[in-house]
Amino acid sequence: MSPFLQGLITICLGVGGCVAYFWVSNLVLDRVIFPARGRDPGRNIARANMVRPWLFLFPALFSVTLYLVYPVVGSFIRSLYNRDGDVFLGFGNYRALWGDDGFRTALLNNFLWVLVVPAGATFFGLIVAQLTDRLKWGAIAKSIIFMPMAISFVGASLIWKFVYANNAQIGLLNAIRAFFGATSPIDPLQIPFWNNFFLMVILIWIQTGFAMVILSAALRGIPEETVEAAVLDGANPFQIFFRIMVPQIWPTIMVVWTTITILTLKIFDIVYASTGGNFGTQILPSYMMQYMFRDDGRATAIAIVIMIVVLPVMIYNIRQARKELD
Amino acid sequence: MAELKLNDVAKSYGPINVLRDIDLDIAEGELIVFVGPSGCGKSTLLRMIAGLEKITGGTLTIDGVRMNDVPPSQRGIAMVFQSYALYPHMSVRDNMAFALKIAKKSRAEIDAAVTRAAKVLQLEDYLDRLPKALSGGQRQRVAIGRAIVRDPKVYLFDEPLSNLDAALRVATRIEIAQLKEAMPNSTMIYVTHDQVEAMTLASRIVVLANKGIAQVGTPLELYETPRNEFVAQFIGSPAMNLMAGEVIETGPETVVCLPEGAGTLATKIPTRPEDKGLQVKVGIRPEDMRPTEDATFAYQGEVEIVEALGEVTQLYFRRGTPEADPVIAKLPGIHTGLRGRSLKITADPAKIHLFANGVSLLHRDA
Numbered sequence: 134m135s136p137f138l139q140g141l142i143t144i145c146l147g148v149g150g151c152v153a154y155f156w157v158s159n160l161v162l163d164r165v166i167f168p169a170r171g172r173d174p175g176r177n178i179a180r181a182n183m184v185r186p187w188l189f190l191f192p193a194l195f196s197v198t199l200y201l202v203y204p205v206v207g208s209f210i211r212s213l214y215n216r217d218g219d220v221f222l223g224f225g226n227y228r229a230l231w232g233d234d235g236f237r238t239a240l241l242n243n244f245l246w247v248l249v250v251p252a253g254a255t256f257f258g259l260i261v262a263q264l265t266d267r268l269k270w271g272a273i274a275k276s277i278i279f280m281p282m283a284i285s286f287v288g289a290s291l292i293w294k295f296v297y298a299n300n301a302q303i304g305l306l307n308a309i310r311a312f313f314g315a316t317s318p319i320d321p322l323q324i325p326f327w328n329n330f331f332l333m334v335i336l337i338w339i340q341t342g343f344a345m346v347i348l349s350a351a352l353r354g355i356p357e358e359t360v361e362a363a364v365l366d367g368a369n370p371f372q373i374f375f376r377i378m379v380p381q382i383w384p385t386i387m388v389v390w391t392t393i394t395i396l397t398l399k400i401f402d403i404v405y406a407s408t409g410g411n412f413g414t415q416i417l418p419s420y421m422m423q424y425m426f427r428d429d430g431r432a433t434a435i436a437i438v439i440m441i442v443v444l445p446v447m448i449y450n451i452r453q454a455r456k457e458l459d
Numbered sequence: 460m461a462e463l464k465l466n467d468v469a470k471s472y473g474p475i476n477v478l479r480d481i482d483l484d485i486a487e488g489e490l491i492v493f494v495g496p497s498g499c500g501k502s503t504l505l506r507m508i509a510g511l512e513k514i515t516g517g518t519l520t521i522d523g524v525r526m527n528d529v530p531p532s533q534r535g536i537a538m539v540f541q542s543y544a545l546y547p548h549m550s551v552r553d554n555m556a557f558a559l560k561i562a563k564k565s566r567a568e569i570d571a572a573v574t575r576a577a578k579v580l581q582l583e584d585y586l587d588r589l590p591k592a593l594s595g596g597q598r599q600r601v602a603i604g605r606a607i608v609r610d611p612k613v614y615l616f617d618e619p620l621s622n623l624d625a626a627l628r629v630a631t632r633i634e635i636a637q638l639k640e641a642m643p644n645s646t647m648i649y650v651t652h653d654q655v656e657a658m659t660l661a662s663r664i665v666v667l668a669n670k671g672i673a674q675v676g677t678p679l680e681l682y683e684t685p686r687n688e689f690v691a692q693f694i695g696s697p698a699m700n701l702m703a704g705e706v707i708e709t710g711p712e713t714v715v716c717l718p719e720g721a722g723t724l725a726t727k728i729p730t731r732p733e734d735k736g737l738q739v740k741v742g743i744r745p746e747d748m749r750p751t752e753d754a755t756f757a758y759q760g761e762v763e764i765v766e767a768l769g770e771v772t773q774l775y776f777r778r779g780t781p782e783a784d785p786v787i788a789k790l791p792g793i794h795t796g797l798r799g800r801s802l803k804i805t806a807d808p809a810k811i812h813l814f815a816n817g818v819s820l821l822h823r824d825a
Contacts, residue, residue: 358544361511362605366558367532376557380548 151192158188205440208433216430226434236435238413239420242329243398243442246416249330251393253337255386258344262352263374265345275349279342286339286402293335294407297321323412332414335403340396344389351385352378384456391450398443417442461522461535461612461646462487463508469516470503478504480671481517490639490647492657494693495667501650502617504667508648509538509615521612532558537606538615541622543598545590551577551601552586555608576604579641580634596627603638616649620656632656654696658682666690686822688740688814697745697773697787699812702758704741706813709734713813713820715741719779722756722803726811728820739820742812745773748788748804756803757811758786765798774802 163169167181211218212226230236261278265271281289298304299320301311307318321331355378363377379386401418408414410423421435468481478500485491493501506512508519510531519526526534537558545554552573559569577583580600590598599619606614619635620628636659639647651657657664658678666673666681666689673693674686685691685699692698707723708714709730716723724741743757763785764775772794776786788804813820 356542356544358540358542359546362538362540362544362546363557364511365509365531365536365538366605366609367561368557372561377546381546383548 154192155189159185162188209437211430212433212437214430218430222430226431227438230431230434230438235415235420235423239410239415239417240438242414243416245329246333246336246397246400247394249333250336250340250397251390253333254340254393255344255348255390257337257341258346258389259348259379259386261341261345262349263378266349266352275345278345281339282342284339286336286400287406289335289339290403290406293331293338294322297331297407322408322414325413328408328412329414332403332407335407336397336400340393344393347385347389348382351382355381384453387453388450391446391453394446395443395450398439398446463613463646463648464520465508465517466520467517468504468507468514468519470500470507470512471515476670478507478667478670479516483665483672483675485646485648487646488644489662490649490660492661492664493648493650493667494652494654494657494664495673496693497652499667500670501652501667505538505615505617505648505650508613509536510534511538535612536615537609537611537613538617539599539602539606539619541618543590543602543622545598545601545605547590550587550589551582551593551604554590554601555604558605558609572608572610573604576607579607579638580604595623596631599623599631600634603635607638612646614645614647616647616651618651619649620651620653628653632659636660654694658694664694666693668693684819684821685742685812686819688742688817691742691812691814691819695744695746697789698784699742699744700748700758700784700786701740701742701814702786704739704813706730706734706737706739712808715739715813717741717757719758722758722805724755724757724805724811725808726813727809728811728813730813730820734820737815740814740817742814743806743810745787745789746771747806747810749790749806750788751803751805753803753805756805758805759801759803760786761801762797762799765795767793767795769793772797774804776802776804 162181162184167177167184168174169178169181171177213222213224214220215222261275265274268274284292295303296305297320298307299318301307301318304318306321307315310318322328324331359377359381360373363373368377399418400416401422404410404414404416404419405422410416410419415423417435417439421432421439424432424435463483463485465481465483465485468478468483469476470478481504483491493504495501503512507514510526510529514527521534521536546557549557555573555576556569559572564572573586574583577586580603582597582600582604585593585597585601590601593601599622602619616635620631623631632655635649639645639660649656649660661678663675663677664681665675668689674681674690676684678694681690681694685694688701692701702717702719704715704717704724706713707716709732711727711729713726713728713730713734714723715726726741730737741757748757758776760776760778762774763777764773766773766775770791772790772792774788774790774794774797776788778785786804815823
């Protein structure tokens with residue numbers, strides 16, 4: 134059978150199956166389980182109406198449980214065992230993590246990432262959105278700034294590895310240093326502590342475009358009259374921007390901020406591709422990768438830690454997004 | 460507390476000219492209303508006075524100072540927007556205080572000004588609410604309060620009532636009139652497309668049309684002696700009836716014949732001997748029309764539609780040409796059974812307007 138036909142049949146079966154499920158189950162509920170006849174048809178209708186939402190929700194609930202809840206619970210249970218899954222360790226893996234310098238460095242670095250990257254990307258995105266708003270060539274500027282969004286994290290890391298190359302012929306940074314008279318090149322990715330920030334620049338570079346697009350739309354949504362009223366009230370451009378415009382799009386800023394925060398907490402490729410976690414640049418996801426295929430089964434424990442760290446931001450994000458919908 | 464002078468003011472966007480030759484003197488304490496059909500540039504003119512639009516020709520002076528290039532906040536004006544333009548993230552208090560905070564006024568001064576404005580506008584109970592928790596009328600009052608707090612020389616209102624529902628519009632209109640009375644020295648400029656607002660609020664009305672000023676005058680001047688056909692039809696509702704006519708007798712009282720309705724009318728408008736045979740438009744307001752049995756009448760025709768509104772009855776007469784606006788008569792009281800009947804109508808000689816080439820014969824030498 135041709136793959137095209139296979140695909141077509143699958144789609145038909147899938148869609149047909151869904152329709153059949155809703156239709157048949159609804160029919161069974163109304164005709165067989167709680168039929169609207171007998172001594173008290175009104176009560177049966179009321180009961181059927183109480184069950185119906187659950188009937189329709191069931192497929193979604195089932196898949197969420199299978200693909201989300203089960204893995205979380207499974208991972209947590211697994212994190213309590215050793216690598217082979219036959220010795221119960223309790224919270225031994227977590228204790229081992231806490232005792233590991235590498236983990237603490239990764240956790241600290243992760244906090245730095247979360248502080249710097251979302252703030253940086255949102256800030257630059259906001260500034261770019263505002264500055265390009267009224268320009269003739271603003272659309273071109275925006276598309277150029279948006280372009281890194283289309284580059285994979287690994288690709289971006291490789292590009293920046295050239296920028297950071299320990300060589301004035303290849304590395305842009307060292308070339309600039311050489312222009313100002315520095316004689317010997319340096320390797321920015323090996324400068325302790327600060328190398329973290331050089332890696333964060335890569336993600337800021339990628340995410341600024343995202344922040345810019347969303348915030349630019351939000352800025353356009355601000356009623357022009359409020360800005361004009363502020364002009365009449367005597368506010369200067371900075372006061373108008375920070376006291377009239379930014380507060381009006383604050384919910385959107387928070388959504389952008391938290392979305393980038395969540396992404397930042399999951400980032401792994403950039404560290405993996407540029408330093409491999411060496412020179413003190415480890416973060417939690419790359420640290421997890423390091424343990425995934427060796428050692429004592431603590432990778433699942435790290436996964437759980439990452440999830441716990443992401444969770445509050447996630448909840449806040451969803452709340453903000455909902456608030457914005459109101 | 461200021462006088463405004465617009466001298467030959469013009470506005471163009473590139474090659475497109477939207478306003479020109481605007482000459483207007485506004486005295487201290489006046490309430491000037493700009494009216495005109497939509498797109499006539501009345502809001503643009505207001506925004507030019509505010510400084511939100513650049514003046515591309517002529518000069519604007521406030522109290523003798525040329526304002527063309529003065530930034531909006533230093534012109535001594537405050538503006539109330541159609542959409543209120545409240546800062547949605549600030550409480551009522553902060554909305555009103557914003558301009559003063561920007562001006563770095565002292566805390567006590569700001570509090571005093573806000574409290575005073577809130578008292579005048581009965582907003583004291585709402586000072587800590589956000590705009591979204593207010594009704595339309597309250598929001599508009601906050602917008603006015605924001606203007607009052609700044610104690611400006613000139614208040615600008617850009618269709619402030621058009622977002623309110625009918626009942627609230629009447630109430631707010633009266634509040635604005637009272638506000639004006641409470642501040643007799645402040646100069647106000649008010650843009651609207653609503654005639655009732657214009658007639659009730661204005662000390663003088665400026666009718667804008669065709670990129671310029673059609674007429675300036677007190678509401679009753681515009682109503683009684685419109686300078687041209689446009690003003691005649693724009694002021695008053697339903698619009699003034701215009702019918703083609705020919706001058707057949709000149710002198711202190713002019714007699715015209717109206718071929719369409721086979722009528723002949725005497726008017727109090729003086730004409731010169733050479734006007735005999737002049738083709739004119741005879742204008743009569745619907746409310747000045749009355750039925751008659753006399754030999755001289757303005758129009759005779761079949762009543763096509765009768766609208767009984769209780770206090771008045773509006774009669775629509777069929778015209779010879781179907782595309783022409785119907786002749787309308789507005790009779791006091793209730794009249795029924797007129798539909799389909801042929802009726803003669805006329806008007807008091809003093810209430811008849813004559814226009815030649817679109818300009819009133821009373822104004823043609825001006």
